[in-house]
Amino acid sequence: MKLGIFTDLHYTKHPQKGREFTATAPERVQKAMKAFDEEKVDAVICLGDIVDKGADHAEELSCWQEILTEIKKYPYPFYCVPGNHDYEVMIGEEFSTVSGMPKYPFFVDVAHSRLIFLDACYRFSGKRYDEAGMVWTETMIPKDQLCFLEKTLSDTDRPCYLFLHQNLDKAIDKDYHIKSERKIRRILKKSHKVKAVFSGHYHAGAYNVIGGIKYITVPSMTDTDVNEFMIVSF
Numbered sequence: 001m002k003l004g005i006f007t008d009l010h011y012t013k014h015p016q017k018g019r020e021f022t023a024t025a026p027e028r029v030q031k032a033m034k035a036f037d038e039e040k041v042d043a044v045i046c047l048g049d050i051v052d053k054g055a056d057h058a059e060e061l062s063c064w065q066e067i068l069t070e071i072k073k074y075p076y077p078f079y080c081v082p083g084n085h086d087y088e089v090m091i092g093e094e095f096s097t098v099s100g101m102p103k104y105p106f107f108v109d110v111a112h113s114r115l116i117f118l119d120a121c122y123r124f125s126g127k128r129y130d131e132a133g134m135v136w137t138e139t140m141i142p143k144d145q146l147c148f149l150e151k152t153l154s155d156t157d158r159p160c161y162l163f164l165h166q167n168l169d170k171a172i173d174k175d176y177h178i179k180s181e182r183k184i185r186r187i188l189k190k191s192h193k194v195k196a197v198f199s200g201h202y203h204a205g206a207y208n209v210i211g212g213i214k215y216i217t218v219p220s221m222t223d224t225d226v227n228e229f230m231i232v233s234f
């Protein structure tokens with residue numbers, strides 16, 4: 001199976017000073033999609049923070065549509081998870097509606113593997129960012145999603161891959177970590193089925209192996225003059 005992955009575009013027509021590359025997101029996605037097409041990937045995945053603050057809500061939604069239009073020019077299935085900045089600009093179920101994703105958490109079985117998608121954009125109170133306000137250092141996976149994760153892992157003999165915006169790699173700066181990360185890593189290890197966890201959020205990117213599971217943090221697509229994206233096959 002082959003996946004094309006990118007993350008943290010932070011697309012806005014009004015980039016902050018020093019973050020000007022974020023305005024080039026559509027052309028970077030265009031180039032990534034061309035590379036994914038050359039490799040004939042099985043699916044395209046975005047790990048969140050697709051958009052950032054714009055002049056108004058309509059402009060933010062049009063930025064989202066612009067990115068989606070580039071992705072949909074190709075016939076590959078597309079899956080994404082929300083990032084903290086997406087919920088800063090999206091209201092209620094808007095993220096799922098705009099992206100066309102099912103309600104989180106969900107999984108899909110693709111080419112002998114199981115891909116599991118979680119939403120960790122929750123405050124420690126258990127309320128989601130769009131309801132309680134976004135605090136990027138406060139991130140947790142609610143209990144119902146952890147139950148779903150355990151069940152989804154136990155229900156299959158396929159190798160499993162996990163996708164979420166925030167980080168479970170203990171080597172990354174603590175501010176980026178998901179609450180109760182140790183407990184979550186234990187669930188993943190105990191299943192003996194999880195091969196890799198893919199995250200964004202930490203823009204520099206990282207790679208670690210913990211308990212035999214690869215924790216891959218994909219670098220931000222628009223942080224520097226390099227158009228960062230990844231093609232993985234397994």
Ligand SMILES: [Fe+2]
Pocket residue numbers: 008010049083085201202203
């Ligand atoms: Fe980000």
